[in-house]
Amino acid sequence: MRVSRSATLSLRAVALVYLSLLLLVPLGVIFAKTFEHGFGTAWGWVTTPAAVSAFWLSVTIAAIAVPLNTIFGVGAALVLVRGKTPGRALLDGLIDLPFVVSPVVVGLSLVLVYGAGGWFGSWFLHQGIRIIYAPAGMIIATVFVSLPFVVREVAPVLSEVGEEQEQAAATLGASRWQTFWRITLPSIRWGVAYGVVLTTARALGEIGAVAVVSSNVAGSTLTLPLLVQQRVTTSFGSQAVTSSYAAGTELAVMSLVVLVAMTLLAPRKGDAA
Amino acid sequence: MVYMSVFVLIPLAAVTVKAVSQGTGTLWSSITNTVALQALAVTLVSSLVVAAIGAVMGTLMAWVLVRDRFPGKRFVNALIDLPFALPTIVAGLTLIALYGPDSPVGIHLAYTRGAVIVALLFVTLPFVVRSVQPVLMELDREVEEAASSLGASNLTTFRRIVLPALRPAIISGTALAFARAVGEFGSLILIAGKVQIASIVIYADIENGDPQSAASLSVVLLAISLLVLVLLRRLGARGAR
Numbered sequence: 038m039r040v041s042r043s044a045t046l047s048l049r050a051v052a053l054v055y056l057s058l059l060l061l062v063p064l065g066v067i068f069a070k071t072f073e074h075g076f077g078t079a080w081g082w083v084t085t086p087a088a089v090s091a092f093w094l095s096v097t098i099a100a101i102a103v104p105l106n107t108i109f110g111v112g113a114a115l116v117l118v119r120g121k122t123p124g125r126a127l128l129d130g131l132i133d134l135p136f137v138v139s140p141v142v143v144g145l146s147l148v149l150v151y152g153a154g155g156w157f158g159s160w161f162l163h164q165g166i167r168i169i170y171a172p173a174g175m176i177i178a179t180v181f182v183s184l185p186f187v188v189r190e191v192a193p194v195l196s197e198v199g200e201e202q203e204q205a206a207a208t209l210g211a212s213r214w215q216t217f218w219r220i221t222l223p224s225i226r227w228g229v230a231y232g233v234v235l236t237t238a239r240a241l242g243e244i245g246a247v248a249v250v251s252s253n254v255a256g257s258t259l260t261l262p263l264l265v266q267q268r269v270t271t272s273f274g275s276q277a278v279t280s281s282y283a284a285g286t287e288l289a290v291m292s293l294v295v296l297v298a299m300t301l302l303a304p305r306k307g308d309a310a
Numbered sequence: 311m312v313y314m315s316v317f318v319l320i321p322l323a324a325v326t327v328k329a330v331s332q333g334t335g336t337l338w339s340s341i342t343n344t345v346a347l348q349a350l351a352v353t354l355v356s357s358l359v360v361a362a363i364g365a366v367m368g369t370l371m372a373w374v375l376v377r378d379r380f381p382g383k384r385f386v387n388a389l390i391d392l393p394f395a396l397p398t399i400v401a402g403l404t405l406i407a408l409y410g411p412d413s414p415v416g417i418h419l420a421y422t423r424g425a426v427i428v429a430l431l432f433v434t435l436p437f438v439v440r441s442v443q444p445v446l447m448e449l450d451r452e453v454e455e456a457a458s459s460l461g462a463s464n465l466t467t468f469r470r471i472v473l474p475a476l477r478p479a480i481i482s483g484t485a486l487a488f489a490r491a492v493g494e495f496g497s498l499i500l501i502a503g504k505v506q507i508a509s510i511v512i513y514a515d516i517e518n519g520d521p522q523s524a525a526s527l528s529v530v531l532l533a534i535s536l537l538v539l540v541l542l543r544r545l546g547a548r549g550a551r
Contacts (some may be wrong), residue, residue, distance in 0.1 A: 048374055052371045052374040056389060059431060063401075067407045128314070128545055135541075136489070137486075138531075139495065139512075139535070140509075144513075148521070149325060150320055151321075156320070184317065226409075245495035248495075262397050262496065265403060269501075284408065289396060289397075293394040
């Protein structure tokens with residue numbers, strides 16, 4: 038269909054204005070507010086002991102949750118695409134749950150299971166292991182909310198590349214393990230990489246589920262997103278101050294890195310094989 | 311399967327058990343009290359509004375990204391993913407900065423329903439675009455050309471040829487956006503103020519040591535999520551046929 042020049046232009050204008058009003062302008066404003074008292078002040082706010090420990094906690098949680106979900110994701114994708122076990126359809130349906138369940142509900146459910154008085158919580162407490170209001174619970178919450186990404190990125194690539202090469206390898210005498218490392222993994226690597234990037238983004242930014250299972254103590258269970266929240270809510274007159282903008286900008290910069298990685302990986306995903 | 315159970319299934323089962331632990335009567339009364347009902351109503355209405363706006367704007371943006379050509383298109387395309395990459399708390403923070411008490415543009419939207427809707431539009435922006443875009447790319451342009459050579463106007467071609475082809479993608483993107491909006495928390499906690507949103511009411515209940523009430527409301531949200539998931543499955547199955 039041949040759309041007239043003016044119609045094309047106005048559609049383009051509508052799309053671009055909408056995007057800039059919704060995304061660019063707000064982001065620009067927090068960058069501006071972060072640096073309105075100079076770069077030094079902003080740097081000071083992201084290098085306070087609380088901010089530094091929040092940064093490292095966020096990174097640590099991501100560093101544990103992301104590999105776990107990557108291994109599970111690749112495994113589950115293999116089961117879904119290649120496997121013939123019964124219950125595959127059920128697994129397929131359940132995997133998307135974390136995408137649609139509210140993060141606060143996730144947090145609550147973890148408290149009910151792993152908290153003091155919860156189903157398994159009291160047993161863990163007897164062993165001297167504290168899960169809720171401790172980093173362990175925050176890791177579990179992060180694993181929950183970022184679980185589907187790798188599976189959902191890898192599964193389509195896996196069914197796209199087909200089984201022929203794997204079968205060829207098997208007939209040539211390769212063990213299952215060799216086939217996986219030499220044939221399967223190299224052909225799905227971009228899908229895995231893209232899934233890992235998405236998982237990382239979600240893991241670093243998660244607040245809802247983590248907020249419920251965290252005790253919000255700076256230095257031990259405060260992640261960067263929680264630090265932003267705390268700084269906003271404890272500042273006077275419920276006005277966000279430079280300290281929270283600075284932490285917000287720090288998170289935004291981290292996510293821009295993730296975004297660049299996504300953009301670079303997305304086209305590669307297409308020519309996976 | 312064990313991994314799924316430990317991290318996802320057992321916890322969700324626990325919420326359901328907790329909700330009905332004091333009988334269905336208690337469950338019923340804790341979701342039909344005024345606070346809960348109002349929170350659910352506000353949440354659902356806002357999410358529906360957001361899903362509707364998102365469906366229209368998302369399709370429009372997908373169209374511009376696929377059919378239009380202009381400098382900087384790759385940048386705009388990358389920008390669409392920003393809400394997925396940006397932590398939701400930062401999304402909330404940007405809205406406070408822009409529409410809060412010391413707003414540079416003089417719009418004081420924060421702590422109102424308007425702010426909630428803007429925040430939800432922000433976080434759900436990519437869903438429709440990213441589900442419509444690939445379908446639009448694959449779409450056979452010959453059919454459209456045939457339609458217009460037979461005298462169909464642009465509007466007719468769009469309505470009769472393009473839209474039916476895009477409909478499954480638009481619906482599934484919108485459904486995901488809706489599900490996300492219903493459960494959204496991070497971007498709202500800073501700017502919702504006194505607007506009672508379901509996820510925030512649940513959070514407040516937990517903080518106030520009322521897990522039973524929190525679990526009851528959670529079960530309602532859980533039911534909505536499952537409904538959306540089932541709808542999407544149905545749609546997917548039909549599309550595959």
